[in-house]
Amino acid sequence: MNDMLRESLKVLLKETFEGPSGNGSWYTESKPGSGIFGTLEKVSAEEASIPVQGTTIAAHTDHTVYYLWMANTYMKGDKPELDWSKSWKIFSVDENTWSRFKVELQNEYTTLLENINSFTSLDQQTLNSILGSLAHSAYHLGAIRQMTKAVKIPSQT
Structure with a gap:
């Protein structure tokens, strides 16, 4: 693979999952913790289980795990049996x-x-x-970040 392409893919995937590095970003908010991992760390299991427009942050997260697993399995040369609806059946999670x-x-x-x-x-x-995983992950990052605005439970301090 062309080294420039490889590095570009990794930069964009890292921004999607880990958040932007430094002071700038290619497409996400230029703040630490604005990738998928940072966003999910601020969400409790209770909040992840609150329905927003018929789905939950937990379902989006499980779906993201599922399609990354599928993409990784295909990249290894295997062809998994897929049931896309399975990941959307998550409504509630415990800690x-x-x-x-x-x-x-x-x-x-x-x-x-x-x-x-x-x-x-x-x-x-x-x-x-690989490109589909990047685009799909970016979509779910946006959906999850919007959903967090609807489910955030004020702290009791």
Whole structure:
């Protein structure tokens, strides 16, 4: 894979998941914690379970884990059986499940970066899978950030 393409993909994926580095950003808010991981860290299991327009932050998070797993599986050359509706059936999570979702998301993201680093060349399907993961993740980041505005429970301090 072209080194410039590889680095660009990693920069944009890192901004999506980890938030922007430095003082600027390519497309997210230029504040620390504005990526998926920083956003989810500020959301409790209770808040992640509050329905907004028929879905929850927990469902968006589980769906993000699911499609990253699918993309990573395809990149390894395997063809998984898919049930896209499965991840949207999450309505409520407890603290343990919510923590597990966030760990699984981190693991799939790390695997995606490892896959990108391992490729010496790309076929069209693999490149589409990587770019699709970036676009899909950016979409869910925006959805989750908007949902947090509706579910935030004031602290009791």
